[in-house]
Amino acid sequence: xxxxxxxxxxxxxxxxxxxxxxxxxxxxxxxxxxxxxxxxxxxxxxxxxxxxxxxxxxxxxxxxxxxxxxxxxxxxxxxxxxxxxxxxxxxxxxxxxxxxxxxxxxxxxxxxxxxxxxxxxxxxxxxxxxxxxxxxxxxxxxxxxxxxxxxxxxxxxxxxxxxxxxxxxxxxxxxxxxxxxxxxxxxxxxxxxxxxxxxxxxxxxxxxxxxxxxxxxxxxxxxxxxxxxxxxxxxxxxxxxxxxxxxxxxxxxxxxxxxxxxxxxxxxxxxxxxxxxxxxxxxxxxxxxxxxxxxxxxxxxxxxxxxxxxxxxxxxxxxxxxxxxxxxxxxxxxxxxxxxxxxxxxxxxxxxxx
Amino acid sequence: xxxxxxxxxxxxxxxxxxxxxxxxxxxxxxxxxxxxxxxxxxxxxxxxxxxxxxxxxxxxxxxxxxxxxxxxxxxxxxxxxxxxxxxxxxxxxxxxxxxxxxxxxx
Numbered sequence: 001x002x003x004x005x006x007x008x009x010x011x012x013x014x015x016x017x018x019x020x021x022x023x024x025x026x027x028x029x030x031x032x033x034x035x036x037x038x039x040x041x042x043x044x045x046x047x048x049x050x051x052x053x054x055x056x057x058x059x060x061x062x063x064x065x066x067x068x069x070x071x072x073x074x075x076x077x078x079x080x081x082x083x084x085x086x087x088x089x090x091x092x093x094x095x096x097x098x099x100x101x102x103x104x105x106x107x108x109x110x111x112x113x114x115x116x117x118x119x120x121x122x123x124x125x126x127x128x129x130x131x132x133x134x135x136x137x138x139x140x141x142x143x144x145x146x147x148x149x150x151x152x153x154x155x156x157x158x159x160x161x162x163x164x165x166x167x168x169x170x171x172x173x174x175x176x177x178x179x180x181x182x183x184x185x186x187x188x189x190x191x192x193x194x195x196x197x198x199x200x201x202x203x204x205x206x207x208x209x210x211x212x213x214x215x216x217x218x219x220x221x222x223x224x225x226x227x228x229x230x231x232x233x234x235x236x237x238x239x240x241x242x243x244x245x246x247x248x249x250x251x252x253x254x255x256x257x258x259x260x261x262x263x264x265x266x267x268x269x270x271x272x273x274x275x276x277x278x279x280x281x282x283x284x285x286x287x288x289x290x291x292x293x294x295x296x297x298x299x300x301x302x303x304x305x306x307x308x309x310x311x312x313x314x315x316x317x318x319x320x321x322x323x324x325x326x327x328x329x330x331x332x333x334x335x336x337x338x339x340x341x342x343x344x345x346x347x348x349x350x351x352x353x354x
Numbered sequence: 355x356x357x358x359x360x361x362x363x364x365x366x367x368x369x370x371x372x373x374x375x376x377x378x379x380x381x382x383x384x385x386x387x388x389x390x391x392x393x394x395x396x397x398x399x400x401x402x403x404x405x406x407x408x409x410x411x412x413x414x415x416x417x418x419x420x421x422x423x424x425x426x427x428x429x430x431x432x433x434x435x436x437x438x439x440x441x442x443x444x445x446x447x448x449x450x451x452x453x454x455x456x457x458x459x460x
Contacts, residue, residue, distance in 0.1 A: 057394075061397055062397040201423070227432065
């Protein structure tokens with residue numbers, strides 16, 4: 001798993017609300033294919049994903065691993081599948097909003113859904129398609145006792161505002177690109193900076209490792225090999241972190257901590273939308289794949305129904321049926337004619353092959 | 355069949371019979387051994403199937419690969435004897451293997 005990338009930690013957006021037919025939450029294989037199925041029935045979509053790339057778990061967890069159960073593709077890697085889906089959905093011109101997490105959902109007076117992302121972007125959509133897989137990728141919280149009390153004041157899992165770290169004693173934990181990049185970026189403004197990693201080997205880009213080692217040599221930062229075991233402080237203000245090293249235990253005085261231990265999947269704010277949930281999954285019917293709120297659909301690994309299998313191919317099927325139901329909401333007065341891409345002139349025109 | 359024993363933090367033990375060719379993680383999941391989460395399903399892409407290999411088994415089980423070492427960076431309380439159980443392939447020579455499950459996966 002990669003860590004969050006400093007490049008995506010941009011300032012909050014304050015753009016105008018984006019109006020769309022459909023808002024798809026999740027750019028994994030099922031979310032991507034939903035663009036295709038919705039597109040065939042003339043529903044335009046915007047797609048949001050918390051990661052800074054498309055492909056979801058396919059791209060984040062197993063880009064190199066072969067998948068063997070995609071019909072007609074005897075062997076395809078997670079990244080190849082993502083690339084081919086992107087090629088397949090190209091004619092429909094969906095807009096992607098990467099590095100966003102949808103936080104709030106409410107209703108407009110006209111019945112449309114209003115959604116706001118963690119970066120402040122507002123969407124107004126006629127239908128919402130939740131294709132969020134295992135949930136949103138969220139930074140892992142180290143199981144240090146009482147860490148929750150320091151989160152947002154002393155302990156951060158990403159850097160939103162550099163100034164939160166200015167003139168602070170900063171402890172960065174990890175050995176990947178996020179840990180290294182933030183070590184290099186925060187060193188000039190921090191009062192002191194310590195990089196803590198469990199081994200003297202770094203996964204990050206070689207040139208970042210080299211720069212970091214240069215800072216250690218010039219004593220601009222301190223590198224410690226060991227593992228954090230406890231936090232010291234009071235009232236949300238961190239004072240020190242206890243570190244277990246080869247030679248024993250040491251306390252590092254610090255007022256800010258940035259742990260980078262990769263990502264895990266959590267349902268996240270969707271849980272607060274008032275949808276019926278069943279053990280962090282969203283129950284749907286199997287004709288429309290609609291949730292307990294009409295107009296909000298759930299497809300792929302995030303949904304549940306009798307007989308559900310968490311397979312990509314099942315998600316593709318769900319996307320097709322969902323699109324038929326979404327059509328009734330987006331175009332209440334239009335009759336939908338069932339057509340095949342092999343023979344329909346109008347479908348072929350939409351696909352740009354005619 | 356090969357016997358693998360999982361020891362929990364509280365000392366409780368659970369024996370699992372597994373066919374050679376499976377991974378230790380798959381053996382654990384087949385019998386619902388607590389504490390082996392295997393969030394990524396065995397792709398060596400998380401660190402939630404972390405185990406400690408008992409000292410007498412360490413040489414036989416072997417060391418983690420470079421990719422596994424990288425992934426162990428995401429585990430908690432990593433030790434010399436740490437392995438990701440999805441990366442330990444079961445063979446006849448592992449019959450009787452004992453691994454400890456950490457107090458927490460994360």
